[in-house]
Amino acid sequence: MSIISGNIKELSKTPTHISGLDEIMYGGLPEGRTTLIEGSPGTGKSVIGLEFLYRGALAGQAGIFVAFEERASSVRRNALTLGWDLEQQEKIGKLTIIEARLDPQTIVSGDFNLKALMAIIDGQSKAIGAKCIVFDALDILLRIFDDPVKERTEMYSLHEWLLDHEMTAILTVKASEDNNIFGKYEFLEFMADCVIRVIQRPGEWVSTRELQIIKYRGSDFGRNAYPFVIQPGGISVIPISEFGLKHQKLGPYVSSGNNRFDKILGGGYRKGSSILIAGSSGTGKTTIANTFVKAAGDRGEKVLFLGFEESAEAMVETMLSPGIDLRQAINKGTLKIVTAMPEAFGTEKHLIRTFDAIDEFKPDHVVVDAISAFERMGSERAAFEFAMRLVNWCKDRGITLIMTNQSIGSTDERVAISGLGISSLIDALIWLHFAEGRNRLKRMLLVIKSRGSKHSSQYHDFRVTDHGIEISKESSSDETNVRGGK
Protein backbone atom coordinates (compact mmCIF):
# COMPACT_ATOMS: atom_id res chain seq x y z
CA MET A 1 0.00 0.00 0.00
CA SER A 2 2.77 2.40 0.83
CA ILE A 3 4.43 4.41 -1.85
CA ILE A 4 7.94 3.31 -2.66
CA SER A 5 9.73 6.29 -4.05
CA GLY A 6 12.58 5.70 -6.46
CA ASN A 7 14.89 2.96 -5.33
CA ILE A 8 14.49 3.57 -1.61
CA LYS A 9 13.20 0.38 -0.11
CA GLU A 10 10.57 0.81 2.58
CA LEU A 11 11.46 -0.63 5.94
CA SER A 12 9.26 -3.58 6.88
CA LYS A 13 7.21 -2.92 9.98
CA THR A 14 5.43 -4.98 12.57
CA PRO A 15 2.23 -3.36 13.80
CA THR A 16 1.89 -2.92 17.56
CA HIS A 17 -1.91 -2.94 17.19
CA ILE A 18 -1.88 -0.23 19.86
CA SER A 19 -4.41 2.44 19.08
CA GLY A 20 -2.68 5.51 17.69
CA LEU A 21 0.86 4.21 18.13
CA ASP A 22 1.15 2.64 14.70
CA GLU A 23 -0.06 5.91 13.23
CA ILE A 24 2.79 7.95 14.72
CA MET A 25 5.30 5.17 13.95
CA TYR A 26 4.11 5.17 10.36
CA GLY A 27 3.14 1.52 10.50
CA GLY A 28 4.67 0.03 13.62
CA LEU A 29 7.94 -1.26 15.02
CA PRO A 30 10.91 -1.95 12.76
CA GLU A 31 10.50 -5.61 11.82
CA GLY A 32 13.26 -7.94 12.96
CA ARG A 33 14.91 -5.11 14.83
CA THR A 34 15.14 -3.70 18.32
CA THR A 35 13.13 -0.89 19.87
CA LEU A 36 14.06 0.68 23.20
CA ILE A 37 11.38 2.10 25.48
CA GLU A 38 12.68 4.20 28.35
CA GLY A 39 10.85 6.06 31.09
CA SER A 40 10.46 6.40 34.81
CA PRO A 41 8.74 3.71 36.86
CA GLY A 42 5.00 3.48 36.44
CA THR A 43 4.80 5.29 33.14
CA GLY A 44 3.44 2.31 31.26
CA LYS A 45 6.50 0.89 29.48
CA SER A 46 5.64 -2.68 30.36
CA VAL A 47 2.03 -2.20 29.35
CA ILE A 48 3.12 -1.03 25.90
CA GLY A 49 5.31 -4.12 25.54
CA LEU A 50 2.63 -6.43 26.82
CA GLU A 51 -0.09 -4.98 24.64
CA PHE A 52 2.15 -5.40 21.61
CA LEU A 53 2.52 -9.12 22.41
CA TYR A 54 -1.09 -9.63 23.45
CA ARG A 55 -2.59 -7.99 20.36
CA GLY A 56 -0.01 -9.80 18.22
CA ALA A 57 -1.08 -13.09 19.80
CA LEU A 58 -4.72 -12.32 19.04
CA ALA A 59 -3.69 -11.67 15.45
CA GLY A 60 -1.89 -15.04 15.33
CA GLN A 61 1.68 -13.80 15.93
CA ALA A 62 3.38 -15.68 18.78
CA GLY A 63 5.51 -13.75 21.27
CA ILE A 64 7.66 -14.00 24.37
CA PHE A 65 7.61 -11.75 27.42
CA VAL A 66 10.79 -11.86 29.50
CA ALA A 67 10.15 -10.39 32.95
CA PHE A 68 13.31 -9.38 34.80
CA GLU A 69 11.53 -7.65 37.61
CA GLU A 70 7.96 -8.90 38.00
CA ARG A 71 6.70 -12.35 38.75
CA ALA A 72 4.88 -14.03 35.88
CA SER A 73 1.79 -14.28 38.09
CA SER A 74 1.68 -10.53 38.66
CA VAL A 75 2.17 -9.86 34.95
CA ARG A 76 -0.91 -12.03 34.32
CA ARG A 77 -2.87 -10.36 37.09
CA ASN A 78 -2.06 -6.85 35.91
CA ALA A 79 -3.04 -7.79 32.38
CA LEU A 80 -6.39 -9.03 33.62
CA THR A 81 -7.19 -5.61 35.05
CA LEU A 82 -6.89 -4.32 31.49
CA GLY A 83 -9.14 -7.10 30.28
CA TRP A 84 -6.41 -9.23 28.71
CA ASP A 85 -6.46 -12.94 29.37
CA LEU A 86 -2.80 -13.88 28.92
CA GLU A 87 -3.25 -17.39 30.24
CA GLN A 88 -5.60 -18.17 27.38
CA GLN A 89 -2.91 -17.08 24.89
CA GLU A 90 -0.29 -19.10 26.78
CA LYS A 91 -2.52 -22.17 26.60
CA ILE A 92 -2.92 -21.95 22.84
CA GLY A 93 0.82 -21.40 22.39
CA LYS A 94 0.75 -17.80 21.27
CA LEU A 95 2.49 -16.36 24.31
CA THR A 96 5.21 -17.43 26.73
CA ILE A 97 6.12 -15.53 29.84
CA ILE A 98 9.64 -16.16 31.07
CA GLU A 99 10.18 -15.12 34.65
CA ALA A 100 13.83 -14.10 34.62
CA ARG A 101 14.18 -12.57 38.05
CA LEU A 102 17.66 -13.21 39.32
CA ASP A 103 18.05 -14.50 42.83
CA PRO A 104 19.06 -11.39 44.79
CA GLN A 105 21.42 -13.55 46.86
CA THR A 106 23.42 -14.44 43.77
CA ILE A 107 27.16 -14.21 44.30
CA VAL A 108 29.43 -13.12 41.49
CA SER A 109 32.88 -14.62 41.10
CA GLY A 110 34.66 -14.08 37.84
CA ASP A 111 33.60 -13.68 34.27
CA PHE A 112 30.25 -14.86 32.86
CA ASN A 113 27.88 -14.21 29.96
CA LEU A 114 24.19 -14.38 29.00
CA LYS A 115 24.37 -17.60 26.98
CA ALA A 116 21.90 -19.34 29.29
CA LEU A 117 19.30 -16.62 28.77
CA MET A 118 19.78 -16.84 25.03
CA ALA A 119 19.53 -20.63 25.11
CA ILE A 120 16.24 -20.38 27.03
CA ILE A 121 14.84 -17.80 24.65
CA ASP A 122 15.99 -19.82 21.67
CA GLY A 123 14.29 -22.94 23.00
CA GLN A 124 11.08 -21.17 23.95
CA SER A 125 10.80 -19.19 20.73
CA LYS A 126 11.31 -22.28 18.62
CA ALA A 127 8.67 -24.09 20.67
CA ILE A 128 5.94 -21.61 19.76
CA GLY A 129 7.42 -20.05 16.62
CA ALA A 130 7.76 -16.62 18.22
CA LYS A 131 9.07 -13.70 16.21
CA CYS A 132 8.22 -11.00 18.74
CA ILE A 133 9.89 -10.55 22.10
CA VAL A 134 9.79 -8.08 24.96
CA PHE A 135 12.56 -7.79 27.55
CA ASP A 136 10.89 -6.00 30.40
CA ALA A 137 13.02 -4.06 32.92
CA LEU A 138 16.32 -4.82 31.28
CA ASP A 139 17.96 -2.43 33.75
CA ILE A 140 17.40 -5.07 36.45
CA LEU A 141 19.39 -7.62 34.46
CA LEU A 142 22.14 -5.11 33.80
CA ARG A 143 22.68 -4.69 37.53
CA ILE A 144 24.63 -7.93 37.73
CA PHE A 145 27.32 -6.50 35.51
CA ASP A 146 29.62 -4.41 37.63
CA ASP A 147 31.68 -3.46 34.68
CA PRO A 148 30.26 -1.06 32.04
CA VAL A 149 32.43 -2.59 29.32
CA LYS A 150 31.13 -6.04 30.13
CA GLU A 151 27.57 -4.70 30.26
CA ARG A 152 27.93 -3.33 26.74
CA THR A 153 29.59 -6.42 25.34
CA GLU A 154 26.77 -8.58 26.61
CA MET A 155 24.05 -6.24 25.37
CA TYR A 156 25.67 -6.17 21.94
CA SER A 157 25.83 -9.93 21.79
CA LEU A 158 22.17 -10.15 22.85
CA HIS A 159 21.37 -7.63 20.12
CA GLU A 160 23.34 -9.65 17.55
CA TRP A 161 21.43 -12.74 18.58
CA LEU A 162 18.10 -10.93 18.16
CA LEU A 163 19.13 -9.69 14.70
CA ASP A 164 20.34 -13.15 13.64
CA HIS A 165 17.01 -14.61 14.66
CA GLU A 166 15.04 -11.76 13.04
CA MET A 167 13.20 -11.07 16.26
CA THR A 168 11.14 -7.90 16.50
CA ALA A 169 12.13 -6.85 20.00
CA ILE A 170 11.20 -4.29 22.60
CA LEU A 171 13.59 -3.57 25.47
CA THR A 172 12.23 -1.53 28.34
CA VAL A 173 14.52 0.28 30.78
CA LYS A 174 13.87 2.58 33.69
CA ALA A 175 15.34 5.99 33.07
CA SER A 176 13.97 9.38 33.75
CA GLU A 177 14.23 12.97 32.75
CA ASP A 178 14.00 14.19 36.36
CA ASN A 179 17.06 12.35 37.56
CA ASN A 180 18.88 13.26 34.43
CA ILE A 181 19.49 9.63 33.72
CA PHE A 182 18.11 9.56 30.23
CA GLY A 183 21.34 8.78 28.54
CA LYS A 184 22.47 6.38 31.24
CA TYR A 185 21.73 3.73 28.69
CA GLU A 186 23.12 5.75 25.84
CA PHE A 187 24.70 2.67 24.32
CA LEU A 188 21.27 1.01 24.22
CA GLU A 189 19.85 4.07 22.49
CA PHE A 190 22.65 3.84 19.98
CA MET A 191 22.20 0.11 19.51
CA ALA A 192 18.43 0.18 19.04
CA ASP A 193 16.88 1.11 15.72
CA CYS A 194 14.02 2.90 17.39
CA VAL A 195 13.84 4.72 20.72
CA ILE A 196 10.64 5.72 22.51
CA ARG A 197 10.57 7.84 25.65
CA VAL A 198 7.66 7.76 28.03
CA ILE A 199 7.03 10.65 30.41
CA GLN A 200 4.46 11.25 33.09
CA ARG A 201 3.45 14.82 33.76
CA PRO A 202 1.52 15.52 36.92
CA GLY A 203 -1.58 17.60 36.33
CA GLU A 204 -4.08 19.38 38.50
CA TRP A 205 -6.68 16.68 38.27
CA VAL A 206 -5.33 13.99 36.08
CA SER A 207 -1.70 13.29 35.38
CA THR A 208 -0.88 12.99 31.74
CA ARG A 209 1.30 10.37 30.18
CA GLU A 210 3.18 11.29 27.08
CA LEU A 211 5.18 9.32 24.62
CA GLN A 212 7.75 10.56 22.20
CA ILE A 213 9.72 8.79 19.54
CA ILE A 214 13.22 10.21 19.57
CA LYS A 215 14.81 7.99 16.96
CA TYR A 216 13.65 5.70 14.18
CA ARG A 217 16.43 4.50 11.89
CA GLY A 218 15.26 4.34 8.29
CA SER A 219 11.80 5.70 8.86
CA ASP A 220 9.95 8.91 9.33
CA PHE A 221 7.79 9.33 12.43
CA GLY A 222 5.55 11.78 14.26
CA ARG A 223 7.84 14.04 16.22
CA ASN A 224 5.57 15.45 18.90
CA ALA A 225 5.18 14.23 22.44
CA TYR A 226 1.85 12.50 22.24
CA PRO A 227 -0.46 12.05 25.22
CA PHE A 228 -1.70 8.55 25.89
CA VAL A 229 -3.96 6.81 28.34
CA ILE A 230 -4.02 3.35 29.85
CA GLN A 231 -7.49 2.10 30.56
CA PRO A 232 -9.47 -1.13 30.43
CA GLY A 233 -8.96 -2.48 26.95
CA GLY A 234 -5.48 -1.05 26.59
CA ILE A 235 -3.46 1.93 25.54
CA SER A 236 -4.63 4.75 23.34
CA VAL A 237 -2.11 7.16 21.96
CA ILE A 238 -3.57 10.42 20.79
CA PRO A 239 -2.03 11.29 17.43
CA ILE A 240 -2.54 15.02 17.53
CA SER A 241 -1.65 16.65 14.26
CA GLU A 242 1.27 19.05 14.07
CA PHE A 243 -1.04 22.06 14.12
CA GLY A 244 -3.34 20.47 16.65
CA LEU A 245 -3.94 20.71 20.34
CA LYS A 246 -0.59 21.94 21.53
CA HIS A 247 -0.13 24.81 19.17
CA GLN A 248 -3.74 25.81 18.74
CA LYS A 249 -4.48 29.22 20.14
CA LEU A 250 -7.75 29.54 21.96
CA GLY A 251 -10.18 31.89 20.25
CA PRO A 252 -12.05 34.94 21.59
CA TYR A 253 -14.60 34.67 24.38
CA VAL A 254 -18.13 33.68 23.45
CA SER A 255 -20.94 34.08 25.94
CA SER A 256 -22.30 31.00 27.65
CA GLY A 257 -25.75 32.63 27.51
CA ASN A 258 -25.66 33.60 31.16
CA ASN A 259 -23.84 36.71 32.41
CA ARG A 260 -23.00 35.38 35.82
CA PHE A 261 -21.70 32.13 34.37
CA ASP A 262 -19.53 34.09 31.95
CA LYS A 263 -17.93 35.86 34.92
CA ILE A 264 -17.38 32.59 36.73
CA LEU A 265 -15.71 31.15 33.64
CA GLY A 266 -13.45 34.19 33.48
CA GLY A 267 -15.14 35.77 30.48
CA GLY A 268 -17.14 33.01 28.85
CA TYR A 269 -16.20 29.98 26.80
CA ARG A 270 -13.28 30.33 24.42
CA LYS A 271 -14.07 29.86 20.76
CA GLY A 272 -12.49 26.66 19.47
CA SER A 273 -12.00 25.19 22.94
CA SER A 274 -13.30 21.88 24.27
CA ILE A 275 -15.62 22.10 27.22
CA LEU A 276 -16.81 19.24 29.38
CA ILE A 277 -19.87 19.63 31.58
CA ALA A 278 -19.95 16.71 33.98
CA GLY A 279 -22.39 15.75 36.68
CA SER A 280 -24.87 13.16 37.81
CA SER A 281 -28.33 12.76 36.34
CA GLY A 282 -30.68 15.74 36.71
CA THR A 283 -28.06 18.28 37.73
CA GLY A 284 -28.76 20.44 34.66
CA LYS A 285 -25.97 19.58 32.23
CA THR A 286 -28.20 19.66 29.15
CA THR A 287 -29.84 22.88 30.33
CA ILE A 288 -26.47 24.63 30.68
CA ALA A 289 -25.38 23.37 27.27
CA ASN A 290 -28.61 24.56 25.67
CA THR A 291 -28.39 27.94 27.36
CA PHE A 292 -25.33 28.35 25.18
CA VAL A 293 -27.04 26.88 22.10
CA LYS A 294 -29.87 29.40 22.43
CA ALA A 295 -27.49 32.34 22.89
CA ALA A 296 -25.38 31.26 19.93
CA GLY A 297 -28.57 31.03 17.84
CA ASP A 298 -29.56 34.55 18.85
CA ARG A 299 -26.13 35.75 17.76
CA GLY A 300 -26.62 34.00 14.43
CA GLU A 301 -23.86 31.43 15.03
CA LYS A 302 -24.26 27.93 13.70
CA VAL A 303 -24.55 25.06 16.13
CA LEU A 304 -24.58 21.35 15.45
CA PHE A 305 -26.22 19.43 18.27
CA LEU A 306 -25.39 15.73 18.44
CA GLY A 307 -27.92 14.01 20.65
CA PHE A 308 -27.44 10.49 21.90
CA GLU A 309 -30.01 10.58 24.67
CA GLU A 310 -33.41 11.47 23.20
CA SER A 311 -35.10 12.48 19.97
CA ALA A 312 -34.75 16.05 18.65
CA GLU A 313 -38.44 16.71 19.27
CA ALA A 314 -38.28 15.47 22.85
CA MET A 315 -35.18 17.53 23.58
CA VAL A 316 -36.65 20.74 22.13
CA GLU A 317 -39.85 20.11 24.07
CA THR A 318 -38.04 19.48 27.37
CA MET A 319 -36.03 22.69 27.01
CA LEU A 320 -39.21 24.77 26.85
CA SER A 321 -39.87 24.27 30.55
CA PRO A 322 -36.74 26.15 31.67
CA GLY A 323 -37.69 28.75 29.05
CA ILE A 324 -35.13 27.81 26.42
CA ASP A 325 -36.82 27.95 23.04
CA LEU A 326 -34.68 26.45 20.33
CA ARG A 327 -37.36 26.41 17.62
CA GLN A 328 -36.44 29.76 16.13
CA ALA A 329 -32.84 28.76 15.59
CA ILE A 330 -33.97 25.50 14.00
CA ASN A 331 -36.30 27.38 11.65
CA LYS A 332 -33.60 29.89 10.77
CA GLY A 333 -31.34 26.98 9.95
CA THR A 334 -28.57 27.99 12.39
CA LEU A 335 -29.24 25.02 14.65
CA LYS A 336 -29.07 21.50 13.36
CA ILE A 337 -29.91 18.59 15.61
CA VAL A 338 -28.63 15.16 14.68
CA THR A 339 -29.65 12.27 16.86
CA ALA A 340 -28.61 8.65 16.89
CA MET A 341 -28.74 5.72 19.18
CA PRO A 342 -25.18 4.84 20.18
CA GLU A 343 -25.96 1.15 19.70
CA ALA A 344 -27.17 1.78 16.14
CA PHE A 345 -23.75 1.27 14.63
CA GLY A 346 -20.06 0.92 15.47
CA THR A 347 -17.67 3.66 16.49
CA GLU A 348 -16.23 4.08 13.01
CA LYS A 349 -19.62 4.67 11.43
CA HIS A 350 -20.59 7.10 14.19
CA LEU A 351 -17.37 8.97 13.56
CA ILE A 352 -17.83 9.14 9.81
CA ARG A 353 -21.42 10.27 10.24
CA THR A 354 -20.38 12.93 12.75
CA PHE A 355 -17.40 14.19 10.75
CA ASP A 356 -19.53 14.34 7.60
CA ALA A 357 -22.19 16.32 9.44
CA ILE A 358 -19.57 18.75 10.75
CA ASP A 359 -17.88 19.28 7.41
CA GLU A 360 -21.17 19.67 5.59
CA PHE A 361 -22.88 22.02 8.07
CA LYS A 362 -19.69 23.89 9.03
CA PRO A 363 -20.89 24.89 12.49
CA ASP A 364 -19.22 27.42 14.80
CA HIS A 365 -19.95 25.18 17.74
CA VAL A 366 -20.72 21.51 18.32
CA VAL A 367 -22.64 20.22 21.32
CA VAL A 368 -22.59 16.55 22.28
CA ASP A 369 -25.18 15.25 24.72
CA ALA A 370 -23.85 13.04 26.25
CA ILE A 371 -20.49 11.42 25.76
CA SER A 372 -21.33 8.96 28.55
CA ALA A 373 -23.65 7.35 26.01
CA PHE A 374 -20.65 6.58 23.80
CA GLU A 375 -19.85 3.63 25.98
CA ARG A 376 -22.86 1.98 24.44
CA MET A 377 -21.01 2.02 21.11
CA GLY A 378 -19.25 -1.07 22.34
CA SER A 379 -16.69 -0.43 24.99
CA GLU A 380 -15.10 2.21 27.11
CA ARG A 381 -12.18 2.14 24.74
CA ALA A 382 -14.41 2.74 21.73
CA ALA A 383 -16.04 5.60 23.59
CA PHE A 384 -12.71 7.12 24.47
CA GLU A 385 -11.54 6.95 20.90
CA PHE A 386 -14.71 8.52 19.62
CA ALA A 387 -14.45 11.40 22.10
CA MET A 388 -10.74 11.87 21.52
CA ARG A 389 -11.05 11.98 17.76
CA LEU A 390 -14.02 14.29 17.94
CA VAL A 391 -12.01 16.68 20.14
CA ASN A 392 -9.21 16.65 17.57
CA TRP A 393 -11.56 17.08 14.64
CA CYS A 394 -13.13 20.17 16.19
CA LYS A 395 -9.80 21.59 17.43
CA ASP A 396 -8.30 21.38 13.97
CA ARG A 397 -11.24 23.37 12.61
CA GLY A 398 -11.45 25.96 15.39
CA ILE A 399 -14.91 24.71 16.34
CA THR A 400 -16.05 25.03 19.97
CA LEU A 401 -16.99 21.64 21.38
CA ILE A 402 -19.28 21.34 24.38
CA MET A 403 -19.77 17.85 25.75
CA THR A 404 -21.90 16.71 28.62
CA ASN A 405 -20.93 13.65 30.60
CA GLN A 406 -23.15 11.85 33.03
CA SER A 407 -21.28 10.43 35.98
CA ILE A 408 -23.08 7.66 37.73
CA GLY A 409 -22.89 6.83 41.39
CA SER A 410 -19.13 6.88 41.63
CA THR A 411 -17.73 7.70 45.02
CA ASP A 412 -14.50 8.86 43.50
CA GLU A 413 -15.66 12.06 41.92
CA ARG A 414 -12.37 12.73 40.24
CA VAL A 415 -12.83 9.56 38.29
CA ALA A 416 -16.47 10.28 37.67
CA ILE A 417 -15.85 13.69 36.18
CA SER A 418 -12.76 12.76 34.30
CA GLY A 419 -14.95 11.88 31.36
CA LEU A 420 -13.65 8.77 29.68
CA GLY A 421 -10.08 9.73 30.38
CA ILE A 422 -10.14 12.65 28.00
CA SER A 423 -10.06 15.41 30.58
CA SER A 424 -6.43 16.17 29.83
CA LEU A 425 -7.60 17.23 26.37
CA ILE A 426 -10.33 19.41 27.75
CA ASP A 427 -9.87 23.17 28.04
CA ALA A 428 -12.71 23.87 30.42
CA LEU A 429 -14.20 21.46 32.92
CA ILE A 430 -17.44 22.26 34.70
CA TRP A 431 -18.78 20.08 37.42
CA LEU A 432 -22.41 20.05 38.57
CA HIS A 433 -23.59 18.20 41.60
CA PHE A 434 -26.24 18.09 44.25
CA ALA A 435 -25.56 19.20 47.81
CA GLU A 436 -27.65 19.10 50.96
CA GLY A 437 -29.10 22.57 51.57
CA ARG A 438 -30.95 23.60 54.72
CA ASN A 439 -34.33 22.40 53.59
CA ARG A 440 -33.75 21.19 50.11
CA LEU A 441 -31.37 19.50 47.79
CA LYS A 442 -29.59 22.23 45.89
CA ARG A 443 -27.54 22.32 42.76
CA MET A 444 -23.92 23.36 42.90
CA LEU A 445 -21.60 24.37 40.11
CA LEU A 446 -17.82 24.39 40.12
CA VAL A 447 -15.46 25.37 37.33
CA ILE A 448 -12.54 22.98 37.78
CA LYS A 449 -10.53 24.42 35.00
CA SER A 450 -10.87 26.99 32.29
CA ARG A 451 -7.68 27.12 30.33
CA GLY A 452 -6.45 30.58 29.45
CA SER A 453 -8.96 32.32 31.75
CA LYS A 454 -9.01 33.53 35.33
CA HIS A 455 -11.98 31.53 36.49
CA SER A 456 -13.70 31.37 39.85
CA SER A 457 -12.60 28.45 41.95
CA GLN A 458 -15.59 28.66 44.26
CA TYR A 459 -18.71 26.60 44.44
CA HIS A 460 -21.79 28.39 43.20
CA ASP A 461 -25.41 27.57 43.85
CA PHE A 462 -27.47 27.45 40.75
CA ARG A 463 -31.10 26.94 39.98
CA VAL A 464 -33.11 26.02 36.95
CA THR A 465 -36.06 28.42 36.71
CA ASP A 466 -38.78 28.78 34.09
CA HIS A 467 -36.73 31.56 32.51
CA GLY A 468 -33.37 29.79 32.34
CA ILE A 469 -30.60 29.17 34.82
CA GLU A 470 -29.77 31.40 37.75
CA ILE A 471 -26.38 31.27 39.38
CA SER A 472 -25.39 32.81 42.71
CA LYS A 473 -22.22 34.83 43.21
CA GLU A 474 -20.85 32.13 45.40
CA SER A 475 -22.17 29.29 47.46
CA SER A 476 -24.44 30.24 50.36
CA SER A 477 -23.37 27.12 52.11
CA ASP A 478 -20.79 27.00 54.88
CA GLU A 479 -19.52 23.64 53.74
CA THR A 480 -17.44 25.19 50.99
CA ASN A 481 -15.70 27.49 53.42
CA VAL A 482 -15.45 30.23 50.88
CA ARG A 483 -16.36 33.01 53.28
CA GLY A 484 -14.69 31.73 56.35
CA GLY A 485 -11.26 32.07 54.87
CA LYS A 486 -9.91 35.50 55.81
Place this chain on the structure above:
Amino acid sequence: MKDSEMAASDPKKKQPYFMKLYVVAGERNSQLARENIKNICDERLKNKHQIEEVDVVTNFESALKDRVFVTPTLILVSPEPKVTIVGNLSDKTRVVSALRLGFEDGK
Protein backbone atom coordinates in the same frame (compact mmCIF):
# COMPACT_ATOMS: atom_id res chain seq x y z
CA MET B 1 18.53 -45.48 60.00
CA LYS B 2 18.31 -48.07 57.35
CA ASP B 3 17.53 -45.53 54.66
CA SER B 4 20.48 -43.33 55.41
CA GLU B 5 22.79 -46.30 55.53
CA MET B 6 21.58 -47.29 52.10
CA ALA B 7 22.07 -43.79 50.82
CA ALA B 8 25.53 -43.64 52.24
CA SER B 9 26.42 -46.87 50.55
CA ASP B 10 25.49 -45.41 47.20
CA PRO B 11 27.84 -42.45 46.71
CA LYS B 12 26.22 -41.50 43.41
CA LYS B 13 22.80 -40.95 44.97
CA LYS B 14 23.21 -39.00 48.14
CA GLN B 15 26.37 -37.11 48.85
CA PRO B 16 26.24 -34.45 51.59
CA TYR B 17 27.23 -31.85 49.01
CA PHE B 18 25.25 -31.77 45.81
CA MET B 19 25.93 -29.06 43.24
CA LYS B 20 24.82 -28.25 39.73
CA LEU B 21 27.14 -26.49 37.32
CA TYR B 22 25.49 -24.84 34.34
CA VAL B 23 27.86 -24.46 31.39
CA VAL B 24 28.12 -23.96 27.67
CA ALA B 25 30.20 -26.73 26.18
CA GLY B 26 33.51 -25.56 24.79
CA GLU B 27 33.43 -22.13 26.39
CA ARG B 28 36.50 -20.95 28.18
CA ASN B 29 34.69 -19.57 31.25
CA SER B 30 32.76 -22.81 31.61
CA GLN B 31 35.99 -24.77 31.41
CA LEU B 32 37.57 -22.52 34.06
CA ALA B 33 34.57 -22.89 36.36
CA ARG B 34 34.72 -26.65 36.02
CA GLU B 35 38.39 -26.71 36.98
CA ASN B 36 38.03 -24.19 39.80
CA ILE B 37 35.15 -25.96 41.52
CA LYS B 38 36.85 -29.32 41.09
CA ASN B 39 39.97 -28.03 42.83
CA ILE B 40 38.01 -26.51 45.68
CA CYS B 41 35.94 -29.64 46.20
CA ASP B 42 38.91 -31.99 45.99
CA GLU B 43 40.64 -29.93 48.60
CA ARG B 44 37.76 -29.24 50.97
CA LEU B 45 35.25 -31.99 50.48
CA LYS B 46 37.37 -34.99 49.52
CA ASN B 47 34.68 -37.37 48.20
CA LYS B 48 31.66 -36.02 50.00
CA HIS B 49 30.38 -34.18 46.96
CA GLN B 50 28.73 -34.63 43.62
CA ILE B 51 28.66 -32.10 40.79
CA GLU B 52 26.09 -32.45 38.05
CA GLU B 53 27.02 -30.60 34.90
CA VAL B 54 24.23 -29.18 32.73
CA ASP B 55 24.78 -27.77 29.26
CA VAL B 56 22.31 -24.91 28.84
CA VAL B 57 22.32 -25.20 25.08
CA THR B 58 21.08 -28.78 25.06
CA ASN B 59 19.05 -28.54 28.25
CA PHE B 60 17.52 -25.10 28.43
CA GLU B 61 14.47 -26.44 30.31
CA SER B 62 16.61 -27.19 33.36
CA ALA B 63 18.16 -23.74 33.18
CA LEU B 64 14.71 -22.20 33.04
CA LYS B 65 13.52 -24.29 35.97
CA ASP B 66 16.50 -23.28 38.09
CA ARG B 67 16.26 -19.69 36.87
CA VAL B 68 19.75 -19.79 35.42
CA PHE B 69 20.24 -16.96 32.94
CA VAL B 70 23.99 -16.58 32.88
CA THR B 71 26.78 -19.08 32.31
CA PRO B 72 28.63 -20.45 34.07
CA THR B 73 26.39 -20.74 37.14
CA LEU B 74 27.05 -22.97 40.13
CA ILE B 75 24.16 -23.91 42.40
CA LEU B 76 24.70 -25.55 45.76
CA VAL B 77 21.51 -27.60 46.02
CA SER B 78 22.26 -29.36 49.29
CA PRO B 79 22.89 -28.86 52.09
CA GLU B 80 20.33 -26.09 52.36
CA PRO B 81 20.18 -23.13 52.10
CA LYS B 82 20.66 -22.99 48.39
CA VAL B 83 23.53 -20.87 47.06
CA THR B 84 23.91 -19.47 43.56
CA ILE B 85 27.30 -18.33 42.28
CA VAL B 86 27.77 -16.94 38.80
CA GLY B 87 31.04 -16.55 36.97
CA ASN B 88 34.09 -18.69 36.30
CA LEU B 89 34.65 -19.13 40.07
CA SER B 90 38.12 -17.58 39.84
CA ASP B 91 37.79 -15.85 43.21
CA LYS B 92 38.53 -18.84 45.39
CA THR B 93 38.08 -17.04 48.75
CA ARG B 94 34.68 -15.85 47.74
CA VAL B 95 33.56 -19.23 46.43
CA VAL B 96 34.79 -21.15 49.46
CA SER B 97 33.06 -18.78 51.85
CA ALA B 98 29.86 -18.70 49.79
CA LEU B 99 29.74 -22.49 49.84
CA ARG B 100 30.29 -22.40 53.62
CA LEU B 101 33.46 -24.47 53.33
CA GLY B 102 35.47 -22.50 55.86
CA PHE B 103 37.89 -19.69 55.28
CA GLU B 104 40.47 -19.80 52.60
CA ASP B 105 43.62 -19.76 54.70
CA GLY B 106 46.19 -19.61 51.95
CA LYS B 107 46.79 -23.32 52.01
